[in-house]
Amino acid sequence: MMQGLTPLETEALALSARVAGWSVLICLPAGIAVAWVLARRRFPGMWLLDGIVHLPLVLPPVVVGYVLLVLLGRSGLIGGWLYATFGVTLAFSWQGAAVAAAVMAFPLMVRAVRLSLETMDRGLEDAARTLGAGELRVWMTVTLPLCLPGILTGTILTFARSLGEFGATITFVSNIPGETRTLPLALYSVTQVPGDPVPAIRLALISVAVALLALVVSELMARRMSARLGTGP
């Protein structure tokens, strides 16, 4: 059954990987920054930021997609400005799919990084300061390396969540073959056609395989890392 992928499958898989990859690239810097603010800063209105970050986790994805369409669509608040200034359109493009996936996966990244920022031994940062390290050096040589396990977890979760993003994507960028039809959307499309169940089964199996691969890779990297940090079993 699995002799080579059909062009449609290859296209969906490659597009999914591209969308998920860009989603991770968007989430990494923004997620680390927001996680740091939430973990280390105390300011009025923090609950609001915390709430907004977590919204995609509790809202129906369709609502998120609709909000994105309103804000980022060509006539939307931000989208109109983007189009007028840079000639960029996010709606109904794969870039828009990446943005939708990133927004949906963002809380996962923030939570993972924030957890490791909150649980790391901050005494080590103080130790670095007493040794003459300025704040940037403390961050680069102590905080960031010690948060790597959390950053890695966040990256894997973000990637996996982005691969599977459906509701916000289909609402915001629709289901355009070759442009926005990622794996889950392709699977959805073939299930809409009665008859041969094989294409749907194959797409489902591909999704399972990719997800498993991501988990295995993350597990292997996590083990290596904890062995290095001396925190492993």
Added chain:
Amino acid sequence: MITVDIGVRLGSFRLDAGFEAPSNGITALFGRSGSGKTTVVKSIAGLVKPDRGRIAVHERALFDREAGINVPTARRNLGYVFQEGRLFPHMSVRRNLLYGRRDHGGQGPGLEETVALLGLADLLDRLPSSLSGGERQRVAIGRALLAAPRLLLMDEPLASLDAERRAEILPYLAGLRRLRDIPIIYVSHQLDEILGLADWLVLVSNGRVTASGPVEQVASEWRLSPGLDRDETVVLACRVRDHDPDYHLTRLAWSGGDLWVAGIDADPGREVRLGIRPRDITISLLAPEQTSALNVFPARITGFEPAGRAEIDVLLSAGDAILRARVTRRSVSALGLVAGTQVHALIKASGIDVTVRVRHSG
């Protein structure tokens, strides 16, 4: 000169501490846990910001509330050895050691010298997680030294270690001053560490400095904080005179006469400090002739201090020290003891704790 005069408020805890310490030698901050010692050290390091006051090392103000000075920790030129070592877990011992290395124009110890001093040669490529507690503390001390500090802060560096490991590290600590003439502020609640290492003693109690001065002076004038495991121990400075190998005893020269103690391992001439608990001194009006106590000194009663309902501490002037004998009230009235009475103080040799001063000879 190290000058500290600060007020810190941390929740319900208030610290209001002022003291001056010499700019060479080891100054011990001594007091119960929770007395505020660590807060003082953290303030000096800039890890805690005082609400008022001033901190200066060698005339350089590190913190001055009124002048608006608060030098960031990174620029205070300190070495800080934490109780738990705080080695960076993701770096080898070598990278830990070199982390804080400052450009110090060829002065101060280099990596090789430090590695030799602290016996770290075999550990350089290992990760902190594979080190024993004692090894970790030695690396932490080396790392602080290599930062070429102008002041070394040590916050109970031996507290997390068992007696054996502590004995392993103490000589290294004593050797530190031979290496570089930098002042050390040493926090501890262990009397033997202080007696073994310190030159200057600052007593901290309930967020306040209750005494500050040379160790013998402070230790004999003040009751070392009640509540510590040794109550009101009196500290005497002596020198080793000779040994009696047959009975395994050591004779010490003290200003009040010769003192016999259980045999210690120290050459004649070495300085030692004694801790004598009030319960190990008894008082006799007549010179005792047949007694098991090896040490009998003439003494004069200078005063009394109540110590519970049945007991009382008799303060005795002997040699250049004030001894403290804990006896029952009943004995005091039976013997008719009053201030000025000439008595004999009997000290059990087995009741004396001896600490050999681990200090450099120079």
